[in-house]
Amino acid sequence: MGASGSGKSTLLSLLAGLDTPTDGEIYMAGQPLHQMSEDERAGVRAKDVGFVFQSFLLLPSLTALENITLPAELSGDRQARKRGLALLEQVGLSARADFYPSQLSGGEQQRVAIARAFITEPAILFADEPSANLDAVTGKMIEDLLFELNDQQGTTLVLVTHNNELAVRCQRQYQMRSGSFVNSAPAAEESANVG
Amino acid sequence: MWASIAGRLFWRELKRGELWVIAFALFLAVGSVVSLSGITQSVKSALQQRSAQFIAADRVLGSTQAFSDDIFSVAEQLGVTTARQMQFDSMLFAGEQMQLATIKAVSDSYPLRGELVLHRSASITEGLSGQLTPGEVWFEARLLDLLQVSPGDTVELGEARLQVAGVIVNEPDAPLSVFGGSPRVIMHLADVAATNIVQPGSRISYRYLFAGSNAALDRLTDQLQPKLTVHQRWRNMDQDSAIGSALERAERFLLLAGLLGIVLAACAAAVAASRYSQRHTQAVAIIKALGATTAKARLIYCSHLLLVVLFSLLLGLLGGQLAIWAAEIGISHYISEYRTEFSVRPLLLGSLTCVICALLFAARPLWQLAKTPAIEVLKQPAAAIRLDKWQLLFGAAAIWGLMWLFSGELIISVGLFLLCSLFAAILLGFAALLVKLAKPVAAGQSSAGRLALANLRRRLWPNSFQLITFSLAIFLTLLLYFLRAELVGQWQQQIPAGAPNHFLVNVSAEQRATVTAFTESNNLQPEPFYPVVRGRLLTINSELLQQEATKEDRSEQRVGVGRELNLTWLAHIPANNKVVSGQWFTDNTAAEVSVEQELAERLDLKLGDKLDFSIGGQQVSTTVSSIRQVDWNSLQPNFYMILSPDVLASFPATYITAFYLEAGSGNLINQLARQMPTVTVISVDAIINQVNDIIAQVTIALSFILLIIAMAAALVLVAQVQATLEQREQELAILRTLGAKYRFLRNAVLLEFAFLGGLAGLFATVLAELLLMVLQQRVFGMPFQFHFALWWLGPLIGVTLVSLLGWWQLRRLLQIPGAVLIRRVIQN
Incomplete structure (x- = not known):
């Protein structure tokens, strides 16, 4: 958690291996991300990482289904289409399989992005302000969907937000200010949920 | 898997503009290169074929030495057909009459190109068509009159007696010179030995005539080149003709213009590729964030360019070849017996252009695109295209490469x-x-x-x-x-329009009145009569000239013109001539000569040099007073040497004039030819x-x-x-x-x-x-x-x-x- 410009997104990009640190070390699933080349990190991302971005970032020239299956296809998964259809069903967009992003509403686009993030069954899912570009109702729906799928797949969810309500749904919170952690605390519900 | 992603993205992207711009630009480049180079080749080949009809063969090797069987066997091995031709001047005798004539003796296969038309009669407009056979000679029509003989009569040539068979109606390789010269005779090569004219020292020109495919002819030229002696020289019809130089200009111009069009198209492709890559920066970042390596991203996006290149290349080659075929159909209307030869050169040139354009103009942005780091997903995409200095460099290299490829220089x-x-x-x-x-x-x-x-x-x-x-x-x-x-x-x-298309040559002084009457009665507008006197240049500054270059004689003597010159005298400079040094004749001029620029350079003449001519057995001395530039492309009588009026006026001259006659007035010409059989009418x-x-x-x-x-x-x-x-x-x-x-x-x-x-x-x-x-x-x-x-x-x-x-x-x-x-x- 943190205000705009506090360094949340930078931290997220470092953790996900999108960027490399100028100093320090990052390990993911025991692998030293900071020592890896761009392509090696891409390999790690393909295997272990999922993303949900604030601005959805769907490929405009691929349909909803094709956007979802893209990561699976990139890692050569022959079941990609089958799994994509199942995920589309789960996010409630079966009827929109052949729609292009421009034909979908913001909420629908983000649902496609969430389905895309889960198709490779990643160990860690990074979500960067997943509901910030949406109205309150749709945003809430998206958050629910994200947590629901997360529960189902048992993924580690790393979520960046400035929204307190969303933050409290996480098991652990870190506060950032000017690029540094200022506070870390288990959420109130943590003890209740664990166990 | 990447292929299916690439394929899907490609089809969707086709709906956007850039790929089409690249495709169309490459198509335009390939199509124009193929069609331009192909059509220029076709027109050139058409002209060569047309010229071939004027030299009776595709290529002609001239020689002053007797035929060498080696050369013919080389040609035969290469599948090139051959013919032999000898030409010399000799006196013909018929009873009391005698006349100097230009004799051409040819082998059976003559002519290899064009048509020899002979009539077994005294007229070029009627009579049975005849064929060249040993024992017979064929006359230019005016020679019958000069020798006072008719078909069937016998004439003496050297030691041989030959029968006059009829007249020459069309001789494909007759000299185009409007001055004609001696009347022409065609005979069979087999009869030459019997005449006993060929003696050591005789001035005889031998010609090897060749015809065949361009490839075979080129091989022949290459193989013969090292064997040729100073006596043997290729004769090229195109070099000096107005048509040849016009086409040469056109070809340079077409390629130059075409090249710049291609550069423009390539620029369009480069801009489109830059934009395509810029628009896909975020897509690549997303794909890479989702786990794609640089290589995979490159495969996906470079395959788009590859598909576009293949598509444009095939379509461009096809379009260009269709244009060539269309042009060839058009050309075949103009040239009878037009033989087309399929050439892969335009297609290769087109493909090479396509590869250069694609690789050096369009490939770099797409290659760089794949290097987009995944972190770009979190950045705002750049709105303006960045000018990449490498792309500029590659583009410049490509432009220069293409310029070199097309100009060849x-x-x-x-x-x-x-x-x-x-x-x-x-x-x-x-x-x-x-x-x-x-x-x-x-x-x-x-x-x-x-x-x-x-x-x-x-x-x-x-x-x-x-x-x-x-x-x-x-x-x-x-x-x-x-x-x-x-x-x-x-x-x-x-x-x-209305430029003279008929020349009257060998008009005697007395016949001028008849010609004038003829042109007046038919409302024709004749050019003035130009007097012509034939003479040989003997000495320059009293130094004797060598008349023909020979291998044995390598003295420091200057080489002369090697043939009789048509000399004229004029008080005023002709319209298409320009004095480049010295001064044109004035009223007080005496014994001066004006020399054409190129000849002056060849003979190393300067103003003030003394030239002696031999005219009708008399020696005439003149001084060079001006050097002229002559427009040889003009269809006007042009002269190497123009003498001041005082020198030549006393010599018997023949005259030349010209007029414009509308098409379909052939009867008038026949009428004139009958009226004055010794005058030669040349239609251009x-x-x-x-x-x-x-x-x-x-x-x-x-x-x-x-x-x-x-x-x-x-x-x-x-x-x-x-x-x-x-x-x-x-x-x-x-x-x-x-x-x-x-x-x-x-x-x-x-x-x-x-x-x-x-x-x-x-x-x-x-x-x-x-x-x-x-x-x-x-x-x-x-x-x-x-x-x-x-x-x-x-x-x-x-x-x-x-x-x-x-x-x-x-x-x-x-x-x-x-x-x-x-x-x-x-x-x-």
């Missing part, structure tokens, strides 16, 4: 390239300066004008690049238009028609190139405007939000492009005028003329075309309601 390609670079640098400087200067001016403009100028200033560098390409496009269009008009005009000027209609045909064909080819250039230029514009679409969309959204009306926005767009177009038009005009000056004087050998029309046409074309094309591209964007526009911008 390193120096020309380097010169042209430096000129283009200089042009680009000057334009960049000017553009930057003008846009900066425009700031104070803008204060006084309407608000739409202010917005237009603000837009121009803000996109200074992309705009400068646009300015260069627009200028180049307009410049090319102007250059082509004006050069085309001038080339065609100049060619047509050589044969103005065939040559004039051929030149006119070529002019028509070249004009079509030029219009075709103009079309290619115009399309390439429009393509550059489309690519350029497309490249700014996203940025413009954002700006329009903001302006719309602020309440700008459609009219205001439209005016601003029109003004922006009008300014850019006008400026480009002005640059183009200046450059076109400069280059026209250089080209006219250096390449095409024409005098310089100032082009007033250029100065209003250039800027007008610029303003109109660029603003209309710009508006047409943006009209849909301008018409989108503000709310929709804003939503689109936010979504992106």
